[in-house]
Amino acid sequence: MRFDVFTLLPEVFLPYLASSILKRARERGLIQVNAHNIREYTHDKHHVTDDTPYGGGGGMVMKPEPVFEAVESVMGQNPVQTTGQPVPIILLTPQGRVFTQRVAEELSQHERIALICGRYEGVDERIREHLVTDEISIGDYVLTGGELPALILVDAVSRLIPGVLGDPTGADDDSHSMGLLEYPHYTKPAEFRGWTVPEVLQSGNHAKIDQWRREQSLLRTFNKRPDMLEKAILDEKDSKFLNGLKKEER
Ligand code: SAM
Numbered sequence: 119m120r121f122d123v124f125t126l127l128p129e130v131f132l133p134y135l136a137s138s139i140l141k142r143a144r145e146r147g148l149i150q151v152n153a154h155n156i157r158e159y160t161h162d163k164h165h166v167t168d169d170t171p172y173g174g175g176g177g178m179v180m181k182p183e184p185v186f187e188a189v190e191s192v193m194g195q196n197p198v199q200t201t202g203q204p205v206p207i208i209l210l211t212p213q214g215r216v217f218t219q220r221v222a223e224e225l226s227q228h229e230r231i232a233l234i235c236g237r238y239e240g241v242d243e244r245i246r247e248h249l250v251t252d253e254i255s256i257g258d259y260v261l262t263g264g265e266l267p268a269l270i271l272v273d274a275v276s277r278l279i280p281g282v283l284g285d286p287t288g289a290d291d292d293s294h295s296m297g298l299l300e301y302p303h304y305t306k307p308a309e310f311r312g313w314t315v316p317e318v319l320q321s322g323n324h325a326k327i328d329q330w331r332r333e334q335s336l337l338r339t340f341n342k343r344p345d346m347l348e349k350a351i352l353d354e355k356d357s358k359f360l361n362g363l364k365k366e367e368r
Contacts, residue, residue: 119229119279120152122152123151123152123154123235124235127235128154131265140276148282177239186249189249193232199228205230205232206225206252207234207249208251209245209250210235210253210254210256210268211240211255217255217256219294233264237262237263297346299335304319332355332356336356340360
């Protein structure tokens with residue numbers, strides 16, 4: 119999968135992408151992340167990429183010309199994937215649809231994605247209106263730029279691409295993948311400062327371990343994120359377990 123990131127700070131991407139799982143994924147050709155410097159698409163002596171806002175007020179606004187030129191030179195006009203689907207041109211903005219595991223799954227189906235990182239007060243509205251095909255926010259708070267949001271998106275989407283995680287089923291049980299929070303994890307030693315690992319996990323009985331994990335997953339979601347249970351796919355056993363928890367609560 120190829121990510122083309124358009125930014126005024128291309129240098130912030132490499133340190134993160136040169137470590138651990140994403141480094142290996144890049145080396146194995148499973149993902150390609152190209153950070154393009156919007157400043158290189160300016161034509162004036164000072165390489166200006168921002169200007170004062172029409173109507174007044176504080177802050178600067180990213181100019182449309184270099185952003186359009188950067189995206190169109192790299193992606194071409196109306197870029198399409200081999201599937202015939204258009205390449206999503208995504209603006210990172212606190213005004214976009216909120217990024218969730220479902221959105222990451224949806225984006226992981228694409229061969230190529232373009233990401234535009236804003237700075238200052240944001241980007242000229244014509245970029246949003248005439249260049250961008252999707253707008254994504256990583257949450258209801260405001261950062262200084264779109265670079266961290268873009269890295270978050272690249273990270274969450276990349277780990278869903280087959281082969282990126284060492285364990286092919288590694289992402290299946292993750293929190294949010296199945297609409298529940300994940301069960302707790304333990305590693306060695308079996309006893310640490312008098313705190314012991316639950317016996318069932320040491321029993322070697324996989325049916326019991328699976329049942330314990332499912333129940334822990336339900337319990338955690340019930341306690342920490344009850345809102346998620348409304349949408350989770352639950353079987354009869356799950357519902358019975360949750361009804362028991364509700365009764366205990368009363
Ligand atoms: N004035 C803008 C507003 O109120 O909507 C916020 C601009 S913010 C200071 C600068 C840039 O950071 C944005 O253009 C966007 O690219 C990025 N950004 C900030 N918060 C973000 C978030 N929660 N999700 C995605 N991008 C964000």
